[in-house]
Amino acid sequence: MPHVYGNDFGAPERAPELTDEAFAALLADDGRVEPRDPMPEGYRRTLVRQIAQHAHSEIIGMQPEGNWISRAPSLRRKAILMAKVQDEAGHGLYLYAAAETLGVDRADLLDQLHTGRQKYSSIFNYPTLSWADVGAIGWLVDGAAIVNQVPLCRCSYGPYARAMVRVCKEESFHQRQGFEILHTLSHGTPAQKAMAQDAVDRYWWPSLMMFGPPDDDSPNSAQSMAWGIKRFSNDDLRQRFVDMTVPQAEVLGLTLPDPEIRWNEERGHYDFGTVDFTELFEVIKGNGPCNRDRMAHRVAAHEDGAWVREAADAYAAKQVARTEGAA
Amino acid sequence: MSRGWPLWEVFVRSRRGLSHTHVGSLHAPDAEMALRNARDVYTRRQEGVSLWVVPSAEIVASDPGEREAFFDPADDKVYRHPTFYDVPEGVEHL
Numbered sequence: 001m002p003h004v005y006g007n008d009f010g011a012p013e014r015a016p017e018l019t020d021e022a023f024a025a026l027l028a029d030d031g032r033v034e035p036r037d038p039m040p041e042g043y044r045r046t047l048v049r050q051i052a053q054h055a056h057s058e059i060i061g062m063q064p065e066g067n068w069i070s071r072a073p074s075l076r077r078k079a080i081l082m083a084k085v086q087d088e089a090g091h092g093l094y095l096y097a098a099a100e101t102l103g104v105d106r107a108d109l110l111d112q113l114h115t116g117r118q119k120y121s122s123i124f125n126y127p128t129l130s131w132a133d134v135g136a137i138g139w140l141v142d143g144a145a146i147v148n149q150v151p152l153c154r155c156s157y158g159p160y161a162r163a164m165v166r167v168c169k170e171e172s173f174h175q176r177q178g179f180e181i182l183h184t185l186s187h188g189t190p191a192q193k194a195m196a197q198d199a200v201d202r203y204w205w206p207s208l209m210m211f212g213p214p215d216d217d218s219p220n221s222a223q224s225m226a227w228g229i230k231r232f233s234n235d236d237l238r239q240r241f242v243d244m245t246v247p248q249a250e251v252l253g254l255t256l257p258d259p260e261i262r263w264n265e266e267r268g269h270y271d272f273g274t275v276d277f278t279e280l281f282e283v284i285k286g287n288g289p290c291n292r293d294r295m296a297h298r299v300a301a302h303e304d305g306a307w308v309r310e311a312a313d314a315y316a317a318k319q320v321a322r323t324e325g326a327a
Numbered sequence: 328m329s330r331g332w333p334l335w336e337v338f339v340r341s342r343r344g345l346s347h348t349h350v351g352s353l354h355a356p357d358a359e360m361a362l363r364n365a366r367d368v369y370t371r372r373q374e375g376v377s378l379w380v381v382p383s384a385e386i387v388a389s390d391p392g393e394r395e396a397f398f399d400p401a402d403d404k405v406y407r408h409p410t411f412y413d414v415p416e417g418v419e420h421l
């Protein structure tokens with residue numbers, strides 16, 4: 001009797017392994033992989049690492065903006081910012097759930113974040129020094145994230161792709177509210193406009209770094225493309241972001257801090273200056289402005305919340321005991 | 328113990344007249360918390376008028392490895408589709 005049933009969720013038993021050739025045939029045939037399908041171990045490991053890193057980024061990403069909730073300039077801005085930060089928590093949860101379909105445990109992923117064995121996006125290691133930074137993060141950081149994430153909605157792994165569809169739908173409000181903050185500031189007093197310009201000056205280059213190292217220095221890209229995890233190269237996505245953003249900056253009346261930005265008629269794209277990737281690698285290594293703060297805050301929040309998790313456990317156990325006692 | 332919070336699958340009815348659709352999963356210690364968390368995680372933008380949460384471990388699923396054999400009975404029954412039949416020219420409302 002063949003094994004005709006099982007469970008698609010939370011898969012404690014890992015999907016059987018599959019050779020690269022057989023997997024390529026499956027991808028060509030169906031295009032999508034679901035949790036209990038056989039898959040190459042490398043595919044599974046790459047996805048766990050990428051989805052976990054993505055989930056961690058959403059959770060750590062709550063900090064730079066959370067920093068401004070209590071000091072938002074109006075009740076309207078405060079309500080919007082709280083909704084946005086709550087969305088980031090939600091995005092983290094969608095993604096942890098997607099990772100768990102690959103046979104890993106969320107608690108283990110959090111452990112790996114807290115001990116530095118898994119990374120999060122380096123952009124969140126930059127400080128939010130002024131209210132305008134909240135605008136710059138929405139416009140540039142979320143804008144770059146959207147460019148990165150839209151192709152992931154067609155990623156070969158079903159649960160990841162479905163999570164990304166939800167995330168992308170919600171991100172567009174994030175970007176617009178950021179743009180609106182900067183637009184309001186840049187059409188306000190000279191001091192407000194200067195504050196907006198300062199935020200854009202500090203966030204522009206780190207936003208370009210979000211697309212990762214240049215193509216000729218990105219060793220895993222080719223494999224991820226073959227597996228249908230990645231659809232476009234880092235440099236292509238970076239170019240797409242620049243092309244989108246330059247005209248928006250003109251509407252804002254703000255300058256992007258790169259004198260080399262100019263329209264290239266021949267290429268049909270904007271040319272731009274060289275990104276300083278040594279800075280990116282330093283931040284990834286842990287030497288960004290806020291790495292230690294972000295991690296300390298995350299670990300403290302987790303530990304301080306332990307009593308809530310324990311109380312919920314105790315309550316659930318008590319309810320079970322009562323139901324059983326009554327029966 | 329909290330490492331072991333069970334997994335729940337979440338189904339949302341987006342509006343009356345439509346069936347519940349699977350939207351994702353979450354961890355919760357009991358059914359009530361699962362419902363409350365599902366509301367906060369999956370219906371922040373009025374995506375639903377009704378929620379189901381089901382312990383993931385209770386879901387029985389067909390085996391993807393047995394897909395072909397399992398769904399084989401429907402493979403050779405094209406006559407179950409209306410397009411299988413020839414309809415003479417000029418016949419309407421059929």
